[in-house]
Amino acid sequence: MNEVVRNQGSPYAPYLYDATYLYGLWINYTITNNISVRDGKKLFAFAANTTFMGKEERFI
Numbered sequence: 791m792n793e794v795v796r797n798q799g800s801p802y803a804p805y806l807y808d809a810t811y812l813y814g815l816w817i818n819y820t821i822t823n824n825i826s827v828r829d830g831k832k833l834f835a836f837a838a839n840t841t842f843m844g845k846e847e848r849f850i
Contacts, residue, residue: 803845804844804845804846805846807844807845808844808845808846811842811844812837812840812842815836815840815842816833816836816837819836
């Protein structure tokens with residue numbers, strides 16, 4: 791039978807955390823620079839030039 795393991799998160803949780811953190815940085819950037827949140831080209835450029843320490847490793 792499958793046993794329920796408690797207090798163990800998904801192995802993908804750190805990636806979700808990093809993606810959410812990056813999205814928060816993007817929202818803050820758009821507000822402070824008066825940019826549309828829906829501007830995909832600027833989002834990609836922002837993400838490509840953003841570096842931070844993620845949960846698992848350095849996000850580049």
